[in-house]
Amino acid sequence: MAKISDIAKRTGYSNATVSKALNGSPEIPESTVATVKKVARELGYVPSSFARTLKMRRSFNLGVLFVDQTNAGLRHEYFSSILEAAKVEAEKRGYDLTFMSHTNYGGLKMSYLQHAKSRGMDGILIVSANFLDPAVEELAQSGLPVVTIDYVYNGCTAIMSDNENGMNSLFEAAYALGHRKIAFIHGEETDVTKRRIAGFLQAAKAHGLSLPSAYLGEAYYHRPETVMAALEPILRLPDPPTCVFFPDDISAITFLARQTQEAKRIHPLSFAGYDGIDLTKMIHPMLSTYVQNSEEIGTIAIDKLINRIEDPRLFVPEVVKVKGHLQSGDTIQKR
Amino acid sequence: MAKISDIAKRTGYSNATVSKALNGSPEIPESTVATVKKVARELGYVPSSFARTLKMRRSFNLGVLFVDQTNAGLRHEYFSSILEAAKVEAEKRGYDLTFMSHTNYGGLKMSYLQHAKSRGMDGILIVSANFLDPAVEELAQSGLPVVTIDYVYNGCTAIMSDNENGMNSLFEAAYALGHRKIAFIHGEETDVTKRRIAGFLQAAKAHGLSLPSAYLGEAYYHRPETVMAALEPILRLPDPPTCVFFPDDISAITFLARQTQEAKRIHPLSFAGYDGIDLTKMIHPMLSTYVQNSEEIGTIAIDKLINRIEDPRLFVPEVVKVKGHLQSGDTIQKR
DNA sequence: TTGTATGCGTTATCAG
DNA sequence: CTGATAACGCATACAA
Numbered sequence: 001m002a003k004i005s006d007i008a009k010r011t012g013y014s015n016a017t018v019s020k021a022l023n024g025s026p027e028i029p030e031s032t033v034a035t036v037k038k039v040a041r042e043l044g045y046v047p048s049s050f051a052r053t054l055k056m057r058r059s060f061n062l063g064v065l066f067v068d069q070t071n072a073g074l075r076h077e078y079f080s081s082i083l084e085a086a087k088v089e090a091e092k093r094g095y096d097l098t099f100m101s102h103t104n105y106g107g108l109k110m111s112y113l114q115h116a117k118s119r120g121m122d123g124i125l126i127v128s129a130n131f132l133d134p135a136v137e138e139l140a141q142s143g144l145p146v147v148t149i150d151y152v153y154n155g156c157t158a159i160m161s162d163n164e165n166g167m168n169s170l171f172e173a174a175y176a177l178g179h180r181k182i183a184f185i186h187g188e189e190t191d192v193t194k195r196r197i198a199g200f201l202q203a204a205k206a207h208g209l210s211l212p213s214a215y216l217g218e219a220y221y222h223r224p225e226t227v228m229a230a231l232e233p234i235l236r237l238p239d240p241p242t243c244v245f246f247p248d249d250i251s252a253i254t255f256l257a258r259q260t261q262e263a264k265r266i267h268p269l270s271f272a273g274y275d276g277i278d279l280t281k282m283i284h285p286m287l288s289t290y291v292q293n294s295e296e297i298g299t300i301a302i303d304k305l306i307n308r309i310e311d312p313r314l315f316v317p318e319v320v321k322v323k324g325h326l327q328s329g330d331t332i333q334k335r
Numbered sequence: 336m337a338k339i340s341d342i343a344k345r346t347g348y349s350n351a352t353v354s355k356a357l358n359g360s361p362e363i364p365e366s367t368v369a370t371v372k373k374v375a376r377e378l379g380y381v382p383s384s385f386a387r388t389l390k391m392r393r394s395f396n397l398g399v400l401f402v403d404q405t406n407a408g409l410r411h412e413y414f415s416s417i418l419e420a421a422k423v424e425a426e427k428r429g430y431d432l433t434f435m436s437h438t439n440y441g442g443l444k445m446s447y448l449q450h451a452k453s454r455g456m457d458g459i460l461i462v463s464a465n466f467l468d469p470a471v472e473e474l475a476q477s478g479l480p481v482v483t484i485d486y487v488y489n490g491c492t493a494i495m496s497d498n499e500n501g502m503n504s505l506f507e508a509a510y511a512l513g514h515r516k517i518a519f520i521h522g523e524e525t526d527v528t529k530r531r532i533a534g535f536l537q538a539a540k541a542h543g544l545s546l547p548s549a550y551l552g553e554a555y556y557h558r559p560e561t562v563m564a565a566l567e568p569i570l571r572l573p574d575p576p577t578c579v580f581f582p583d584d585i586s587a588i589t590f591l592a593r594q595t596q597e598a599k600r601i602h603p604l605s606f607a608g609y610d611g612i613d614l615t616k617m618i619h620p621m622l623s624t625y626v627q628n629s630e631e632i633g634t635i636a637i638d639k640l641i642n643r644i645e646d647p648r649l650f651v652p653e654v655v656k657v658k659g660h661l662q663s664g665d666t667i668q669k670r
Numbered sequence: 671t672t673g674t675a676t677g678c679g680t681t682a683t684c685a686g
Numbered sequence: 687c688t689g690a691t692a693a694c695g696c697a698t699a700c701a702a
Contacts, residue, residue, distance in 0.1 A: 005696095013672075014673045016697080020697085023697080028672085029671070044449065046445050047453060049453050050389050051694070053678095053696095054389055054680090054696075055695080055696050056697070074416075080410050084409040091434075091436040091438050097433065099426075115381075117336050119384050224617045279589070338679060340679080350679090350680085351691090352689070354680070358681080367688090389679080389680070390679080390680045390681045391680080392694080
């Protein structure tokens with residue numbers, strides 16, 4: 001690999017001059033810069049990022065915390081889309097993305113924070129993790145620039161998918177189509193789930209509806225069997241709902257694919273998913289759902305993170321809510 | 336951040352001794368090692384990976400090339416599962432994973448190879464990319480340890496999902512259920528597609544069947560509309576197939592979700608997907624498909640890559656075929 | 671406008 | 687068994 005000293009030798013300039021020329025120092029005249037850059041290109045020179053990191057304490061590398069848990073790993077389209085968008089934005093701004101881990105390095109186990117410091121990471125994006133894990137909290141409170149998705153830590157910027165708006169949009173859609181008895185099967189208790197339940201209940205309240213508590217069912221995200229199990233008793237209620245909101249699109253599609261013509265005729269049930277995964281648009285009937293704007297979430301997260309890194313003085317922690325949009329679809333039917 | 340010299344000061348030993356003790360050099364006695372490690376732990380010492388990389392020319396960092404193309408980005412469950420497995424395996428062996436890019440760094444654009452060298456990457460995993468892109472070829476032929484998925488470069492180890500076996504398994508399943516007129520709508524022309532077509536035709540030949548060429552349709556992966564469009568004329572043939580293989584599960588599920596009871600009665604068509612995404616197991620009827628073993632593919636890829644890095648003398652490029660398994664499902668029906 | 675010298679944290683060589 | 691010293695590639699304070 002060509003290094004600065006090679007360029008120095010070739011051009012006759014000193015290392016210092018070459019370095020300055022390469023980094024656009026104002027003290028170097030255009031002509032010198034041109035010569036240096038030309039030779040640099042000829043030699044295929046690329047700066048050694050680790051040498052640079054050592055000297056400058058800047059790695060242009062961001063850590064991504066992405067722990068597969070509660071079935072919400074890389075395979076969850078919501079998260080993988082966020083990551084995809086984050087990757088694109090980071091690349092655009094000249095940063096790399098490295099997965100965080102707590103591997104043993106030379107025999108010494110390390111925490112996320114130690115890993116981050118060891119690699120000289122300039123900042124951290126926490127996409128999916130157990131936010132109550134002490135190791136994650138430590139990372140968030142370390143003073144390192146951290147941006148979180150769908151969870152707020154004191155002092156950190158958080159990008160939140162607008163779950164209240166999501167539930168409200170779905171509710172309004174169902175209400176407008178004549179539904180008054182609406183059930184909601186939510187996922188396991190997480191921060192996001194709480195927001196969704198609150199959004200759901202608020203929307204009901206706004207319309208003066210008081211829904212029986214039996215209309216709330218608990219299940220797990222991305223585990224349709226648990227959702228179907230929770231749905232069962234609700235449909236058996238003396239006064240069953242006419243519409244049900246599922247915790248995610250996977251459950252909703254599962255439900256759709258399990259419904260027989262027979263069942264539909266006996267018990268016509270409207271329903272909606274949540275997330276807006278690609279498949280919901282392709283199937284007939286199109287799934288009614290709320291499309292989370294994962295692309296914008298990932299993009300904004302990286303944007304805010306890098307802005308803080310590059311100009312810390314301007315930094316003030318904020319909570320950014322990102323709205324998605326309703327996909328009307330055909331599974332909430334007029335009533 | 337505590338550094339070696341801090342430990343040296345605290346223990347009274349020199350930097351050199353501390354470094355050796357930490358790295359398990361045989362010349363340092365147990366007692367010294369114990370003291371040093373104790374203090375290291377107390378100070379929360381973690382080695383600076385970039386300083387280490389600079390000196391040792393080893394980063395313990397692997398590049399992952401993952402380019403979103405032909406709808407096959409991170410959101411494709413097959414690829415994200417591979418990545419997930421790779422991530423787990425890499426972490427287990429003490430390596431980090433960094434996404435490859437060709438960002439401009441200090442104003443200079445760089446190739447994938449330059450990026451890899453700049454970051455001192457020890458090896459590269461190519462999960463999804465345009466394998467004909469000169470920049471990708473350059474990377475593969477650079478001499479850097481490279482492992483590819485589903486594509487073979489001369490001199491590089493490749494991990495291949497067994498597409499021949501996949502198509503053969505599906506064919507056997509359909510044949511056993513009485514199907515003789517089987518169509519295959521494949522994805523756009525890629526290496527993988529060629530293998531699948533070959534596997535399909537071989538299986539037919541093995542049974543002495545000669546299928547009309549009109550039974551082969553071309554579409555795009557993960558774009559169900561194109562698949563449905565390709566299916567249309569096939570179903571209109573004077574002698575239409577009784578069973579059709581789709582290029583992927585997404586298309587198959589789309590087809591399933593679009594079929595009305597009506598259509599099923601008029602034109603009962605058996606069909607199968609490909610990939611084995613989670614959703615296929617959850618729906619009723621369960622989708623008949625071939626489950627690619629993405630987890631093993633990702634794990635083996637990293638394993639082979641690190642083995643080569645850690646003992647290059649033992650390296651010999653190989654092509655590893657990873658078999659998946661048939662998921663019988665219910666969408667190929669007896670005939 | 672350019673060059674010299676120093677240090678970032680680590681490991682490796684060689685001498686004690 | 688331990689330590690002094692150099693070197694990895696780069697950026698920068700300071701000197702010329």
